Amino acid sequence: MAAARLRRALRPRRVQRRRAGPPAGVRRHAARPARRGRLPGVGVRRLPRGHQPPRGRRLGRRAGQHPRLGALRQGLAGLSLPRYAARRALVGAGQVVGVATVVFVLTEALPGDAAVVIAGDQPDPARIALLREQLDLDRPAWHRYLDWLADLAGGDLGVSLVSQRPVAGVLAAGAAPTVLLAAATLLLLVPLSVGLGTLAARREGGRLDRALSAAAVGLYAVPEFALALLLVAVFGVRLAWLPPTAVGTGGDLLSRPAVLVLPLAVLLARPFCSLSRLTRAGMVEAMRAEHVAHARRLGVPEPRLWLVHALPNALAPVAQQLARTTDWLLGGVIVVEAVFVVPGLGTALVDAVTARDVPTVQGLCVLVAVTTVTVNLAADLVAFRLAPRAGAAT
Known part of the structure; x- marks a missing residue:
């Protein structure tokens, strides 16, 4: 019996392993239960039966997260x-x-x-x-x-x-060619820039995207007067495909539509570069937004994703850039009218400044x-x- 007690005394004691607790000074918190109405571990609210998720443009308005806006x-x-x-x-x-x-x-x-x-x-x-x-x-x-x-x-x-004529009459006489050039530029600019920018965004990294980027960088770096002189020298003088100036039209540019081709090409060059690149960047950013990804998971068709959910968010900064482009057109038209001899408001402004005709200059401004x-x-x-x-x- 004494030997048995001795063996029990010499037997090594078992050490109970304890779970590692929190560091000293930190309270242990119980796991928070999932909120009612939400899936545990998922930040998406559980939809009740028969509930239809928001469709169409409402989804983009509720969950739109465009950083530019x-x-x-x-x-x-x-x-x-x-x-x-x-x-x-x-x-x-x-x-x-x-x-x-x-x-x-x-x-x-x-x-x-x-x-x-x-x-x-x-x-x-x-x-x-x-x-x-x-x-x-x-x-x-x-x-x-x-x-x-x-x-x-x-x-x-x-x-x-x-001239002792009312300034309003002087402006009205030269407004028709200027308004025609500006309106035709805007009518061609919006569909071309938005359309090609959207196509480049859909084919991000493709040939169209790379070609558009290269053309935008190249054209944007060329001043308006240099591009105008280059087009006149190549297409108006050397190749003789288009009339180099508007001399002989008498202010009626629609009587010879070929006269509008070179001025419109000069006026479209730089705004097209900026608006197309802005549309492309906005569409790429909008398609990566959370609400577009959620709409794609819901089975919304791809064309509807681009036109309804992504395009409105991408067009808001484009609209503001278009306003700045219109401001630029007011100055660009003056250069174009001087190069192509168009009898518009730009020519009237140059003549008024030369003659110190202060009321005409003030009225134009x-x-x-x-x-x-x-x-x-x-x-x-x-x-x-x-x-x-x-x-x-x-």
Whole structure:
């Protein structure tokens, strides 16, 4: 018996292994049960029987997460379209007044005046003084500025100092060719850039995508006047396929449609590069969004994914870029009209600056400012409707 006790005393004791607990100072938390209505471990809400998931454009509006529109969506949440339009219209009116003031100050700073230009190469001081009195150029500048603003508020742009014609008539005479070039450029630009940008996004990394990228980079680096001179030298002079200038049309460009080909090619080059690349990038980014992937899992057809769920999110920044493109067209048309001898507003502006015809210059600048503000307002309203917003009142 003593030997048995000795063996039990010398037998090694079993050590019970304990599970490794949390570090000192850290409380042990019980596993949280899954929330009611959600699948455990999955962040998707369980849909009840008979519930149909949102289809069509509603899905893109609810779950759209376009990063380019985050600031717009946060700033416009809870703002209705009429209130937003009224706010933007007030801002645009202030911008037009600011542009008119800057233009008046700059034209007053020009050396000489219309009286000196009308007097000729050997002006008589008495005749110059008489002309200044007749043209109201002897009055203080701030008097003429207030009178001009009052007339401008009533829709009167003044009278040309050189031709003594109403400025509105001068602008109307040269507006037809300019409006025709700008409208034709926009009508061709939108379908071409959006269509090719979408095709390049669908074939990301393919031949069309690489060719479009190379052409966009190459054309965007060429200035407008250089491209215009190159096209005139190649297609107008050397090959003689197209008329190099619009001389002989009398301002009616539609009587010879071939005259429009080269000017439209120059005006389309740079805007097409920027808009097509922006559309391509927006479509690629939109197709990688979570709501598009969820719609694909629900069995939405691929064309509907591109046209309904991805394209609206990609078009909002394109609409704003199109407004900036329209601003650029107002300056590009002047260069194109000078190269191709088109009797439009660009030619009228150059002639007015040369003759120191201040009312005509001011009227042209105000017209450009009003057009720019109107186009940007329209683009902002389109982006307002296309931007996915949480809780926005419509």
